[in-house]
Amino acid sequence: MSKGKTFVFVDTENVGHSIPLKIPKTIKAFFYIKDKNILPKVYPNCMHKRIKLIDLASRATKTKNEMDLALVTQLSIAIAKHGKKRKYVILSNDKGYDYPIYLLRRSYGVELSRMCCSLEEFISPLDSDAGVEPKPEDKPEEKKADTEPKVKKEPQKKIVQVQPVNYIPALFERYDNFESYRKAQKISQKRRMRKNRQMYEGSSSVWIEFDPYAGQWVPFKSGDVMKEIEADADPETVTARQRKWIEQQKS
Numbered sequence: 001m002s003k004g005k006t007f008v009f010v011d012t013e014n015v016g017h018s019i020p021l022k023i024p025k026t027i028k029a030f031f032y033i034k035d036k037n038i039l040p041k042v043y044p045n046c047m048h049k050r051i052k053l054i055d056l057a058s059r060a061t062k063t064k065n066e067m068d069l070a071l072v073t074q075l076s077i078a079i080a081k082h083g084k085k086r087k088y089v090i091l092s093n094d095k096g097y098d099y100p101i102y103l104l105r106r107s108y109g110v111e112l113s114r115m116c117c118s119l120e121e122f123i124s125p126l127d128s129d130a131g132v133e134p135k136p137e138d139k140p141e142e143k144k145a146d147t148e149p150k151v152k153k154e155p156q157k158k159i160v161q162v163q164p165v166n167y168i169p170a171l172f173e174r175y176d177n178f179e180s181y182r183k184a185q186k187i188s189q190k191r192r193m194r195k196n197r198q199m200y201e202g203s204s205s206v207w208i209e210f211d212p213y214a215g216q217w218v219p220f221k222s223g224d225v226m227k228e229i230e231a232d233a234d235p236e237t238v239t240a241r242q243r244k245w246i247e248q249q250k251s
Helices: 066-085 095-108 119-126 136-150 170-174 179-183 187-195 235-250
Strands: 005-012 027-033 052-055 086-091 111-115 159-161 198-200 206-211 216-221
Touching: 005 066, 005 119, 027 119, 066 086, 066 095, 066 111, 086 119, 095 111, 136 179, 206 235, 216 235
Parallel strands: 005 027, 005 086, 027 052, 086 111
Antiparallel strands: 159 198, 206 216
């Protein structure tokens, strides 16, 4: 693999086992499976040449947290071998990875982060930037996003779950800070970033965006960073703080 590739380590126990039909050449995925019932479901997609399947389900002996330990071990081996020539991403909802990520970043100075989404969700938003043609069913959704801001909705307190959005590799490599990275985004990219994992119904001026340089979710209001609320690696924590802040403003 050439310089600039991304290694993705997928904890299927946390984020599911969905795999996209097309995988960009810039991605190599380490796909961990511990449930023996999952393996038949992911064929033949997991046989893709850019996926390395780690089958822990067929082992005679099973250990608690075996997948987590195997993932961190192989991640450490990859970092020791390739260093800053690669970028590294863990796909998992497990916050237990955050401290090993901190230690590896501090020791090796590598670009390493954790994201709460499946492999399919991680790759799909990157298709247009990686030279992969988007699926036909994705095109109408882009058009729908253009008209969405014009629709008026009654204010509600409920938080709606939407598809996670991940960082854009082409821009991440070109710029060295979050502010420049955001300014360089196209309008369609900005809309996707603002809708990421959670957004408020009736309060479209409030959202969160993922900062790949700091590995944190940043709160925004009307295009500006909400300095009243601290960024966090957990998107649910940030949105909970935003919701509390909004309630306080109403009272």
